[in-house]
Amino acid sequence: MIRNIIIGVLGVALIGTGIWGAGQAEQKEALRIDNENNYQRTFHDLTFHLDELQDKVGTTLAMNSKKQLSGSLADVWRISEMARSELGQLPIGMMALHDTEELLNKIGDFSYETTVRDLGQKPLSNKEYNKLQRYYEQSGEIKQDLRRLQASAMKNQLKWTEAEEAMAENGTPMDNSIANEFQTIDNKAKGFRESGSVPDDPIHPAVDEQIAEKVKGKPFTKEQAAKKAKQFLQLPESMKVEISELEQGAGYEGYTMTMEEPEGEDMIYMDMTKKGGHPLWFLQARPVDDQEISLNKASKKALKFLERNGFQNMEMIEGKQYDSIGAFQFAPVINGVKIYPETVYVEAALDDGEIVGFKGAEQLINKKERGTLTPALTEEEAEQKVNPRVKIKERQKAVIETENGDEAFCYEFFGTMNNDTYTVYINAENGNEEKVEKMKHAEPVYDTM
Numbered sequence: 283m284i285r286n287i288i289i290g291v292l293g294v295a296l297i298g299t300g301i302w303g304a305g306q307a308e309q310k311e312a313l314r315i316d317n318e319n320n321y322q323r324t325f326h327d328l329t330f331h332l333d334e335l336q337d338k339v340g341t342t343l344a345m346n347s348k349k350q351l352s353g354s355l356a357d358v359w360r361i362s363e364m365a366r367s368e369l370g371q372l373p374i375g376m377m378a379l380h381d382t383e384e385l386l387n388k389i390g391d392f393s394y395e396t397t398v399r400d401l402g403q404k405p406l407s408n409k410e411y412n413k414l415q416r417y418y419e420q421s422g423e424i425k426q427d428l429r430r431l432q433a434s435a436m437k438n439q440l441k442w443t444e445a446e447e448a449m450a451e452n453g454t455p456m457d458n459s460i461a462n463e464f465q466t467i468d469n470k471a472k473g474f475r476e477s478g479s480v481p482d483d484p485i486h487p488a489v490d491e492q493i494a495e496k497v498k499g500k501p502f503t504k505e506q507a508a509k510k511a512k513q514f515l516q517l518p519e520s521m522k523v524e525i526s527e528l529e530q531g532a533g534y535e536g537y538t539m540t541m542e543e544p545e546g547e548d549m550i551y552m553d554m555t556k557k558g559g560h561p562l563w564f565l566q567a568r569p570v571d572d573q574e575i576s577l578n579k580a581s582k583k584a585l586k587f588l589e590r591n592g593f594q595n596m597e598m599i600e601g602k603q604y605d606s607i608g609a610f611q612f613a614p615v616i617n618g619v620k621i622y623p624e625t626v627y628v629e630a631a632l633d634d635g636e637i638v639g640f641k642g643a644e645q646l647i648n649k650k651e652r653g654t655l656t657p658a659l660t661e662e663e664a665e666q667k668v669n670p671r672v673k674i675k676e677r678q679k680a681v682i683e684t685e686n687g688d689e690a691f692c693y694e695f696f697g698t699m700n701n702d703t704y705t706v707y708i709n710a711e712n713g714n715e716e717k718v719e720k721m722k723h724a725e726p727v728y729d730t731m
Contacts, residue, residue, distance in 0.1 A: 499558020
């Protein structure tokens with residue numbers, strides 16, 4: 283009798299241990315999925331901000347007025363700090379990427395010091411313009427390397443968690459493609475090194491906090507969120523979705539998901555808000571073959587993707603190509619006015635036009651009713667405010683976000699000066715020059731073989 287009781291107790295304990303072990307395995311897998319999604323999102327943001335950083339530095343080189351220079355340099359400072367923060371969030375800390383981080387620090391340091399001084403009394407010197415030109419060229423090289431890595435990571439389905447595990451086990455990054463590429467980037471940045479100090483971090487609104495504050499709607503369950511993700515991406519109902527809640531540090535309640543096709547060739551990562559079930563971003567890692575369709579055709583597929591998911595009156599504002607990936611920006615046009623704060627980003631594979639990337643947090647945060655926008659100035663009056671050396675080619679109306687985060691209703695003028703193309707925004711209510719942007723040149727096609 284006692285022997286049977288002991289055997290029974292041991293059996294129950296063994297079953298309990300098995301259940302505990304299975305639970306631990308599930309928690310470990312959920313954590314791995316959450317980490318991979320966070321790394322994918324952070325790297326996606328890092329490449330975007332390096333693009334934005336170089337463009338903003340290039341725009342600053344073409345400016346002359348105190349107001350425009352101060353605002354543009356403040357943007358350079360803000361963007362460089364965001365990029366530095368994102369670099370620090372990737373699992374590459376063991377590699378000690380001091381030189382890449384230092385380059386971002388120096389760009390931020392330079393822009394900070396020139397922003398806070400009176401540029402009217404002490405304008406940029408020739409030496410400072412030369413330094414800004416070097417930053418423009420150096421950030422462009424790092425940007426291209428990151429885009430090349432991004433193209434390779436998507437094509438070869440490289441995972442950040444595997445890079446993290448490789449470094450943790452071996453104490454060296456040399457056995458992982460992602461880590462190797464970042465080490466190459468850091469070696470290049472080593473040649474850019476300059477002396478200087480690092481400013482305090484700038485204060486800028488956290489996107490996560492804005493999502494938590496502005497997103498409304500009925501809370502979605504995990505099952506509802508998984509169903510919404512499949513509808514958003516037009517995936518078969520049978521496709522398995524690994525889903526877990528975002529960690530508390532995210533700033534808002536949401537879900538992070540990973541979807542894998544049965545053949546195992548495609549991995550899809552997505553984050554979604556719990557309130558309202560709004561997809562914030564997704565990225566599909568899959569092999570992308572040689573280009574078969576044009577960038578124009580891919581942009582039309584991207585537009586159809588947005589329209590199918592409820593984005594109305596969208597117009598493409600920019601299209602670029604990275605290897606066999608088309609990257610597009612769209613903004614809604616309401617009553618003839620382009621609404622830039624509601625920009626969304628879509629990426630399409632150029633082998634078959636499949637949508638492989640989406641970023642919609644800005645649109646979600648900034649979407650609102652703006653009423654009827656009536657300009658106080660005529661188009662002719664606004665055009666008189668543009669630098670006469672710029673030859674105007676196109677004109678339209680737009681709502682933009684100013685340097686202090688407010689919105690401004692403007693006339694948008696596209697023009698050329700020398701061999702470059704610029705966009706100039708003149709406030710339609712008071713005639714102020716709100717912003718000047720240098721148009722981007724075509725991106726190179728990256729060889730990921």
